[in-house]
Amino acid sequence: xTMAVAPARxxxxxxxxxxxxxxxxxxxxxxxxxxxxxRTAGEVIGPVHPYVGQEAxxxxxxxxxxPADFLVSHYRGHGHAIARGVDLDALTAELFGRAGGLCGGKxxxxxxxxxxxxxxxxxxxxxxxxxxxxxxxxAQVRGEPAVSVAFIGDGALxxxxxxxxxxxxxxxxxxLVLVCEHNGYQAGNRTEEVYPEVSLLRLAEAHRVRAxxxxxxxxxxxxxxxxxxxxxxxxxxxxxxxxxxTYLTRFHLQFERPSPEVRPADExxxxxxxxxxxxxxxxxxLRDRLSxxxxxxxxxxxxxxxxxxxxxARSCAWPAPEDAATHVWAEES
Amino acid sequence: MNEVGLLDLVLEEEFTRxxxxxxxxxxxxxxxxxxxxxxxxxxxxxxxxxxxGMAVGAAMSGLRPIxxxxxxxxxxxxxxxxxxxxGRMHYLSGGQYRVPMIVTSATRxxxxxxxxxxxxxxxxxxxxxxxxxxxxxxxxxxxxxLRGATRWPGPVLYFVAPELNRQRGLSAALAAGPLPFxxxxxxxxxxxxxxxxxxxxxxxxxxxxxxxxxxxxHCDVLDPRTLVPLDTAALAASVRRTGRLVFVDDGPRSxxxxxxxxxxxxxxxxxxAVGGRIGFVCQPDVPVPSSPPLEEAMWPTxxxxxxEVQRVLGEPE
Numbered sequence: 001x002t003m004a005v006a007p008a009r010x011x012x013x014x015x016x017x018x019x020x021x022x023x024x025x026x027x028x029x030x031x032x033x034x035x036x037x038x039r040t041a042g043e044v045i046g047p048v049h050p051y052v053g054q055e056a057x058x059x060x061x062x063x064x065x066x067p068a069d070f071l072v073s074h075y076r077g078h079g080h081a082i083a084r085g086v087d088l089d090a091l092t093a094e095l096f097g098r099a100g101g102l103c104g105g106k107x108x109x110x111x112x113x114x115x116x117x118x119x120x121x122x123x124x125x126x127x128x129x130x131x132x133x134x135x136x137x138x139a140q141v142r143g144e145p146a147v148s149v150a151f152i153g154d155g156a157l158x159x160x161x162x163x164x165x166x167x168x169x170x171x172x173x174x175x176l177v178l179v180c181e182h183n184g185y186q187a188g189n190r191t192e193e194v195y196p197e198v199s200l201l202r203l204a205e206a207h208r209v210r211a212x213x214x215x216x217x218x219x220x221x222x223x224x225x226x227x228x229x230x231x232x233x234x235x236x237x238x239x240x241x242x243x244x245x246t247y248l249t250r251f252h253l254q255f256e257r258p259s260p261e262v263r264p265a266d267e268x269x270x271x272x273x274x275x276x277x278x279x280x281x282x283x284x285x286l287r288d289r290l291s292x293x294x295x296x297x298x299x300x301x302x303x304x305x306x307x308x309x310x311x312x313a314r315s316c317a318w319p320a321p322e323d324a325a326t327h328v329w330a331e332e333s
Numbered sequence: 334m335n336e337v338g339l340l341d342l343v344l345e346e347e348f349t350r351x352x353x354x355x356x357x358x359x360x361x362x363x364x365x366x367x368x369x370x371x372x373x374x375x376x377x378x379x380x381x382x383x384x385x386g387m388a389v390g391a392a393m394s395g396l397r398p399i400x401x402x403x404x405x406x407x408x409x410x411x412x413x414x415x416x417x418x419x420g421r422m423h424y425l426s427g428g429q430y431r432v433p434m435i436v437t438s439a440t441r442x443x444x445x446x447x448x449x450x451x452x453x454x455x456x457x458x459x460x461x462x463x464x465x466x467x468x469x470x471x472x473x474x475x476x477x478x479l480r481g482a483t484r485w486p487g488p489v490l491y492f493v494a495p496e497l498n499r500q501r502g503l504s505a506a507l508a509a510g511p512l513p514f515x516x517x518x519x520x521x522x523x524x525x526x527x528x529x530x531x532x533x534x535x536x537x538x539x540x541x542x543x544x545x546x547x548x549x550x551h552c553d554v555l556d557p558r559t560l561v562p563l564d565t566a567a568l569a570a571s572v573r574r575t576g577r578l579v580f581v582d583d584g585p586r587s588x589x590x591x592x593x594x595x596x597x598x599x600x601x602x603x604x605x606a607v608g609g610r611i612g613f614v615c616q617p618d619v620p621v622p623s624s625p626p627l628e629e630a631m632w633p634t635x636x637x638x639x640x641e642v643q644r645v646l647g648e649p650e
Contacts, residue, residue: 130387135391328424332486
């Protein structure tokens, strides 16, 4: 059931604007670089799992989603949140642990955002997959056209619940899109050290789920694959597993200091040469539509936007100690 | 819910009332499936983690799912979905999302299911914030609390003892309206001692109290009905009056009884009133063996309860 990515269709939603996608990727890159600096400086709290190098996947997938669609992310989720349109000030304040943060400082990176239907960013590998399937089931039960999208890493295929959910998604034809960002690393392990083969498509196919491979550093290709999968799900076709090949160009996580992980030099050089932002810049149509000055403006505006968010976060109050005990129980309505 | 069939009828009524109720299980009631269709009443493979995780996502998206785990021992399979997700998402999201879902399962019966599948794990979930824990002590409360669970704003773990199936009064039980959570039932009244009985042990505790009363020893018998939220006020008021406390539970001593005791000792006046006059008639902290003579030692019986109450009565004031 592996299939090539379908060409963009004339029917369905409008094709995403390449300049908007490029701008979003740049914003994620600038944000991630700044958050790592601010974690080292002790202003950002908790662990930071940088999304650098994977921006095309978040941006391409979110460009294919409608506002009513559901999204489930995980701890390496800043990029997903930004691509989905989560308020950058509230996201940043949350990463600073402030009361004005998206979740009042309770979540740090493990955010939810009801405004954009971001259900959760789980800190447990693979755990968001059945949650996304449940949201897909809700749409199915209510006869609503919403699709549920979950981002996972290649490491999530090690989790049994992901396989359980793939089986149920296939048999119940759930409107679900699983986007597997195959970045080659599972915390400290390389995927080939712990999996019987590196391609993950056959794992999805074994559960009879439609499986599609795509170059995860090519935002246009990702957007096309995601659009196809979302339309397939919305039309009642069922679930799709997208394996987007990419690379963990920085490290698994950092606290006070970046993790001292080492990447093979030639491998790193090859992936750096295929950086998703540079790739988008040099490919049509951006090659012709944006001048170097335009691109520099996009970077400068991203830096200004992120600095604004950082200043806003700095100005937010810390939560009051008694807030630790709020929201344990939902109020009866 | 095949252990207590009457609950399927409760569900049918609640499914009619609330179109957001859906059911996920490896074995869903045929009549429910016939009436409400395979979209709302789903049969799943033996994938408890996926079912429970799906319930979290469906609950966050506006449905009210019920997952029937069948056996309470299977709760061990879904700890991540229950503890890290169902019970945490309201908190983690800063109150943005609710997770109104119900997970049902059967606890211990005299069925020789052995060390793995004869369990009362509800005490574990008294230390996992965000999860309501319901353990009905009568067939009527089983129906009424299930109705209450379908109105609760967050996740509910509902543990029912197969022994409740032996009770009569089916139509009265079915007619009972929804019970609010956090209100203990005060089943017998007396000043000699407070008996706190849970789930399948409630009936035997009440029978023991009746036998003691015939001998002139009148005890309070309280059934918390929901362990979370716990009606600490009602239990503490009784203990402050009687000064003696005996727990009766089908589950292990270090489970719900120890949890309830620690909460009561936090209440003003309870520790002084009760002194050391505390007794337990519970499953010892060992697994439940299969062979009937071995299993027998694991049950609270009328004789054991009477003996424990008398022992506590003999302790000095």
